[in-house]
Amino acid sequence: MLSSPTSLNLISLNLHEYNIAGPEAVSQDPSPVVLTDSYHKPKWTVAIPRNAEFPLKPSQYAQICAQSEDIVQQLHASTSHGHFRISPSSSERTATGFLDVQEAHDQGLLPSPASEEGQLDAEPVGVREAVRVHKNNQAQAYGRPMDSDVCERTLTFTMETADAGLGKTLLGLWMAFGLAREEGRAFFIDDSNWAYGEYRTFFEPPPMPPCRPPPVTQRLPCPRQTRHLVISTTTYQWVFGDLIESLSHDRRLHNQANHKHRAFSLARVGHNALFRLAGADAEYLSGRLSDLQTTHSQGGLSIGLHVRRGDRHPWERQYSDSYIPHSTYSSTAQALITGAMASVNNTGPISATPKTHEPKPTILLASDDPETYLAPEFSSTTERAQSQILLASKATLDAALPDPGPQAPKPDEDPAFIKFVEPNVGWEGGFFASIFWGLGNAAEGRAAARGLREERPTHAPNEESLRLREYVGRAYLLDLKVLGSTSSVVCGVSSFGCRILGVMKGWDEIEKGGWNNVDGGYTGWVGLVEDD
Numbered sequence: 001m002l003s004s005p006t007s008l009n010l011i012s013l014n015l016h017e018y019n020i021a022g023p024e025a026v027s028q029d030p031s032p033v034v035l036t037d038s039y040h041k042p043k044w045t046v047a048i049p050r051n052a053e054f055p056l057k058p059s060q061y062a063q064i065c066a067q068s069e070d071i072v073q074q075l076h077a078s079t080s081h082g083h084f085r086i087s088p089s090s091s092e093r094t095a096t097g098f099l100d101v102q103e104a105h106d107q108g109l110l111p112s113p114a115s116e117e118g119q120l121d122a123e124p125v126g127v128r129e130a131v132r133v134h135k136n137n138q139a140q141a142y143g144r145p146m147d148s149d150v151c152e153r154t155l156t157f158t159m160e161t162a163d164a165g166l167g168k169t170l171l172g173l174w175m176a177f178g179l180a181r182e183e184g185r186a187f188f189i190d191d192s193n194w195a196y197g198e199y200r201t202f203f204e205p206p207p208m209p210p211c212r213p214p215p216v217t218q219r220l221p222c223p224r225q226t227r228h229l230v231i232s233t234t235t236y237q238w239v240f241g242d243l244i245e246s247l248s249h250d251r252r253l254h255n256q257a258n259h260k261h262r263a264f265s266l267a268r269v270g271h272n273a274l275f276r277l278a279g280a281d282a283e284y285l286s287g288r289l290s291d292l293q294t295t296h297s298q299g300g301l302s303i304g305l306h307v308r309r310g311d312r313h314p315w316e317r318q319y320s321d322s323y324i325p326h327s328t329y330s331s332t333a334q335a336l337i338t339g340a341m342a343s344v345n346n347t348g349p350i351s352a353t354p355k356t357h358e359p360k361p362t363i364l365l366a367s368d369d370p371e372t373y374l375a376p377e378f379s380s381t382t383e384r385a386q387s388q389i390l391l392a393s394k395a396t397l398d399a400a401l402p403d404p405g406p407q408a409p410k411p412d413e414d415p416a417f418i419k420f421v422e423p424n425v426g427w428e429g430g431f432f433a434s435i436f437w438g439l440g441n442a443a444e445g446r447a448a449a450r451g452l453r454e455e456r457p458t459h460a461p462n463e464e465s466l467r468l469r470e471y472v473g474r475a476y477l478l479d480l481k482v483l484g485s486t487s488s489v490v491c492g493v494s495s496f497g498c499r500i501l502g503v504m505k506g507w508d509e510i511e512k513g514g515w516n517n518v519d520g521g522y523t524g525w526v527g528l529v530e531d532d
Contacts, residue, residue, distance in 0.1 A: 030060055032068045034075070035099060035109045042075050043099040044068070046220045047110060054216040055158040055190050055230065057456050061221040062234035068222050069238075072097065100227050101218045124156060124188035124213060125199045125206060151186035151211035154228045155179065156219055159194035161233040162455060164433035164448075165312075166196065166473055167496025169233055171527060174270025174503065175240060176231045177206075181269055185229070188213050193456060196473045197466050204276040236528055244528045247315065263527040267503045275504075277481060281474055284388045289485050292362075296487065300359030301340050303333045304385065304483030305378075307367040308495035310430025315494045316520030324492050326377040328518050332490045336516065337361045340487075364486060366479035368431035370396070385482040389475040394426030436472065440465030480504065492519035493526055 030048040037043050046064055048056070055061075075097055104110040157176040161169050173189070180187040186209035191199040199205075213219070213228070220226045222238045231239050243263040277285055295302055307329055314324050340361075365378055366385040370393040373384065384390070427435065437453060438445015440462055447453045461469070480497060483489050484504030491498035498517065502525040505515045510525055517525075 030056055030064060032064060032071050034071060035104060037099070037107065037109070043097055043104075043109075044071050044075065045099045045101055045104045045110070046222075046226075047101075048217045048220070050111075050215070050217055052216050054219065055156075055160060055192065055232070058158070058160055058162060058232045058234040059455055061230065061232045064220070065222040065235055065238040098223050098225070101220065102227060124190045148211045150214045151209060152227075153183070153185045154188060154209075154213055154219070155183070155185040156188040156190055156213060156228070156230045158190045158230060158232050159196075159199065160190075160192070160456070161195070162453075163233060164195070164436040165431065165496065166476055167500060168528075168532065171267060171496055171500055171503070172231065172233055172236055174268075174274060175243070175263065175266040175527070177270035177273055178266030178268070179239075181273075182266070186211055186213075195461070196469050200278060201470055202278060202281075202473055202477060203274065204278050204282075206274055237530070240528060244530055245526050246530050247532075260524070260526070261507070264503065264507055264525060267527060268506065271503050275481075277477060281388065281478055284386070285478060285481050288386060288482055292482070292485050295359065295362055298359050300362060301337060302362040302364060302486040302488075303336055304486035304489040304501070305329050305333060305363060305365045305382065306479070306483055306489060306491035306495070306497050306501060307365065307369070307372050308430070308492060308497060309367065309369040309372065311432045312430075312495050314492055314519045324518055326372070326375045329490055330377040330381070332516055332518055333363055336488050336490070336513070362486075364482060366483055368476075369427065369429055371428050386475075386478040388478055389471055391427040391472070391475060393428040395428075396426065431472075436469065439468040439472070488514050488516060490516045490518060493517040494519050499525065499527060 028049050030046070030052060032044055033047045035043045035045060046068065056064075099107075099109070101110065155176060157173050159169060159173070163169065177187055179185075187206065188209070189199055189206055191197075196202070219228045219230045221230050221232065221235045224239050224241075229239070237244055240263070242259045243266070245260070276282070292302055307324075307326070309323055313320055313322070316324070319325075363382040364385040365373060365382040367373065368391065370391050372378065373382075434445050434449035436445075437448040441464075444453060444457070444465075476497070480500055484501050489498075489501045489505065491501055493499060493502075498519075502510055502515045507525075509515060515525065
């Protein structure tokens with residue numbers, strides 16, 4: 001027996017009022033449902049129509065988890081025994097009373113999945129890559145996922161998000177991979193609605209499972225112990241639970257040390273497996289890192305500075321409406337250099353001959369604001385982390401491609417109309433979501449600035465928008481790759497880029513001073529944070 005899914009958004013729920021007989025009563029909208037098993041005990045699961053598009057919208061996944069949380073609480077309140085819980089504070093994400101979709105099918109509590117045989121959803125990255133490899137007659141090395149059985153347990157990470165930035169998605173992706181590895185799940189990445197384009201434009205394909213993903217009806221966003229789990233940026237709180245830290249009103253981060261270490265470990269596993277750039281960027285990076293390695297082999301020191309501006313403000317109260325001063329970054333870098341030189345002088349071998357040449361420290365800078373590179377604190381002492389892809393200011397763009405202004409009509413055009421050409425838009429001030437969404441489509445940028453952008457626009461990004469977004473993403477990733485390879489990095493932990501740099505450096509390096517936070521006096525690394 002099923003309770004009407006439409007009742008789940010009510011503040012109070014009387015389970016007996018909504019009992020509807022027969023599995024045919026399942027709603028056409030994805031939602032959790034209450035079932036009565038053969039022992040007349042209440043259970044719950046999530047019903048997703050067979051014709052639903054995969055992946056669902058991120059907001060739909062979040063709604064399913066929120067409704068599931070409500071229904072579990074109602075079930076707990078309506079029974080005198082049993083322990084139903086799906087608490088966001090629970091790191092184990094237990095939810096006693098949950099019945100997995102396949103089990104509900106087997107017991108006849110949900111419609112028969114027979115019609116799903118042969119059904120193929122949008123192919124995740126791993127499957128698409130395997131099909132391509134199979135066509136090249138190399139299938140034996142990677143398995144044959146489209147001809148193989150459905151995986152026993154899977155985790156699919158969907159890249160689609162309403163966030164314009166890349167950092168939150170990247171950090172969650174790595175943690176999701178670590179979780180899949182820990183729980184023995186086959187891992188898939190779905191990029192079908194990713195604002196930045198295709199995953200393989202930026203990265204090498206992920207490790208290939210020897211099996212294929214299940215139909216859309218079996219891939220659920222919660223609870224975490226479901227057989228086939230889907231993770232979106234909107235469902236982090238229900239999946240990672242206690243691993244998400246809390247920034248309270250007194251501006252202090254609260255989390256137990258073991259949770260912090262576990263979150264870091266999951267992310268580190270994902271980083272090691274997935275953070276491999278593709279194509280021309282990988283080739284450029286190889287040469288850039290070779291230069292750094294030469295510096296290090298000669299005893300030289302390198303410092304990486306990551307300066308975030310734009311729509312990401314510091315946690316430190318005095319700068320929460322502005323930004324951390326450039327001088328804070330430069331003085332921290334200088335202190336690291338001074339400390340390193342003092343350490344060498346105190347511990348190095350005694351020599352009667354004074355050193356005539358010491359390698360000059362190298363300071364590499366990466367910022368989302370092109371004007372940062374011109375700041376007096378940096379202009380004469382730093383070099384760009386990478387020069388493969390640069391975000392330009394409006395002044396630079398205007399100098400290269402002058403703004404033509406309103407265009408007079410051509411002889412064969414109606415003289416009553418003047419063609420308007422959008423002016424150049426640069427990145428001065430840093431990365432703002434409205435600028436990102438407006439790349440190649442000014443109307444979408446204006447809608448985003450007013451909070452009116454659609455979650456999943458009807459029309460896919462045009463070719464120019466996608467090309468520009470790809471440049472932004474590639475520049476960001478290259479900056480991180482280079483900075484993460486320096487001797488020490490200096491950054492503000494409120495930015496996701498800084499947290500990712502911590503994962504890249506590794507926990508031991510963080511404790512040795514290889515990662516330095518200048519935001520608010522916080523000395524430790526943090527990962528995902530509530531309301532971030």
